[in-house]
Amino acid sequence: MTPKTVGGLIEGGVRVTRSCQWCRDFGEVDLQRIARERGVGYPMLDHLPLCTNGDCKGMIRFQAHRGMRAEWLMTPEGQAKFQTHSDWLFQTKTIETRRSALKQRRAAATQIDGRT
Numbered sequence: 704m705t706p707k708t709v710g711g712l713i714e715g716g717v718r719v720t721r722s723c724q725w726c727r728d729f730g731e732v733d734l735q736r737i738a739r740e741r742g743v744g745y746p747m748l749d750h751l752p753l754c755t756n757g758d759c760k761g762m763i764r765f766q767a768h769r770g771m772r773a774e775w776l777m778t779p780e781g782q783a784k785f786q787t788h789s790d791w792l793f794q795t796k797t798i799e800t801r802r803s804a805l806k807q808r809r810a811a812a813t814q815i816d817g818r819t
């Protein structure tokens with residue numbers, strides 16, 4: 704079983720990476736630093752912070768690596784939470800894209816009207 708806390712992951716020699724599905728931000732997690740700053744009991748299971756990369760609104764997921772095996776540090780509840788956020792973000796992006804396309808069309812229409 705994968706340990707749930709920072710201390711447990713360090714003891715188990717588990718390597719942890721973080722990744723954001725939206726901006727493709729990816730990196731190694733410094734477990735020692737987290738343990739120092741937040742204590743060894745800090746929970747890593749279902750730990751889903753928001754991405755802070757630029758204006759990205761994605762949710763960061765943590766993955767545990769042991770040998771060739773990799774698994775998300777999420778329970779089914781955590782996965783459901785992530786899915787809900789992804790769905791919301793996808794809808795938001797779709798609306799934003801539609802809005803800016805509409806704005807561009809309006810701006811283009813105004814320009815044409817101005818000339819005639």
Ligand SMILES: [Zn+2]
Nearest residue numbers: 723726754759
């Ligand atoms: Zn991101």
